Amino acid sequence: MIPYSCQDIDSTDIEAVTQVLASDFLTQGAQVPAFERALARRVQAREAIAVNSGTSALHLACLALSVGPGDRVWTSPISFVASANCARYCGAEVDFVDIDPRTGNLHLEALERRLADAALDGCLPKVLIPVHYAGQSCDMRVIARLVNPYGVRIIEDASHALGADYEDTPVGCGRYSDITVFSFHPVKMITCGEGGALLTNSLELAESARLLRSHGVTRDPARVDNLEAEPWRYEQHALGFNYRMTDLQAALGLSQLARLDAFLAERRQRARRYQRAFEGTPVSTLHQLTEAHSAWHLMSVLVPAGIRAEVFRRLRQDGIGVNVHYLPIYRQPYYQQLGFPPGYCPRAEAFYQSELSIPLHTRLSDSDQALVIERLLHHVEALT
Known part of the structure; x- marks a missing residue:
């Protein structure tokens, strides 16, 4: 089976992890701060806080912005459920803004209308979580x-x-936002095995996230009473969580981050090949903004809605590991119980009926990519 995505681990990554295994610290050592510094430099942010998953990062981001009961958070329906769950963890209400089906990202006019209506109704969100779908x-x-x-x-x-x-x-x-969240799951741009991070230019938000990442416990001399007399002392200042990243994860992340430019170049080259192959066919690729360059986490294509399920089935039979991203979050059983009806975001529904994620990763060979192109076009043309 050709996977739709997978990690790319080499000998340098293995050596980086092995060195930590042979060291004195498997967690709470020097690797996590080093990874945070490198990540902050890479994206030109002031502060980076590494955690054990992207979901944890989203949760801490909401908590750092004081999201709680009685608040509202808006996000995209076309995303993994964590984009909405993070607000529910805080006791907040979640709502969804429809997408632009050309890109899979938030629809700007829909957002503008929703904001105006919410202002009149007195139900504005405290936080908006735009999702950079597929890497754009x-x-x-x-x-x-x-x-x-x-x-x-x-x-x-x-x-x-x-x-x-x-x-x-x-x-x-952070030019246009308070916090940015990344994930380092194995199918993402780089991997820590599992892991995530939140980036911010606010020292206050960073301090809050760091405290909550580790049980709400601190040994900071500026915050802990009587530390000189009791140097073993620590204090819990908030009800936090065990969201720490291990040094094993951070070492892998550091090694992978050094390879990010190579990963990006390979993904972009393969994405261009797909774009050229599907020009003038019933298979369409997502519109790319002139002011943005995608990381190409996913190669999301759109096929005629009525045939998507059969195309999916046939490609899987061919040994091609296609996937679908995503069932709109509000159609998940949990969110249906909260009262969201089917069809709540019509553009997201239409997008879901046509979307297909085809293999795109650095280990995808030219011959395997050619097979994906040939079989996808063959099945789509046979069914239309």
Whole structure:
């Protein structure tokens, strides 16, 4: 089976992890701070806080922005459930803004209308979480212009988008948002095995996230009473979580981060090959903004809606590991119980009926990519 995505681990990655295994610290050593510094430099952000998953990073981002019961958080319906669950963990209500089916990202006019209506109804969100679908940045300058007059804070869910850029600056730099979140799951741009991070230019938000990452416990001399007399002392200042990243994960992340440019070049080359192959066919690729360069986490294509399920089935029979990203979050049973009806975001529904994620990763050979192209076009043309 040709996977739709997979990790790319080489001998340098293995050696980096092995060195930590032979060291004195498997966790809470020097590797996590080193990874955080390298990541912050890479995306031109002031602070990076590494955690054990992208979901943990989203949760801490909401908590750092004081999301809680009675608050509202808006996000995209076309994403993994964590983009909405993070707000529910905080006791907040979640709502969804429809997408632009050309890109899979938030629909700007839909957002503008929803904000105006919510302002009249007195139910504005505290936080908006735009999702950079498939690796391409949302149009963040416009999103910030729309939400800033209402005092809405922004968390960029860039789980797909490490290495992407927007307006010639790296996604994660915080130019138009309060916090950016990355994921380091094995199918993402780089992997820590599991892992995530939140990036911010606010020292206050960073301090809050760091405290909550580790049980709410600190040994900071500026915050702990009587530390000179009791040097073993630590204090819990908040109800935090065990969201720490291990040094094993961070060592792998550091090694992978050094290879990010090579990963990006290979993904972009393969994406261009797909784009050329599907020009003038019933298979369409996502529209790319002129001011953005995608990290190409996913190769998301659209096929005629009525045949998607059969195309999926036939490609799987051919040994091609296609996938679908995503069932709109509000159609998940948990969110249906909260009262979201089918068809709540019509553009997202239409997108879901046509979307197919085909293999795209650095280990995809030219011959395997040629097979994916040939079989996909063969099945689509046979069914239309």
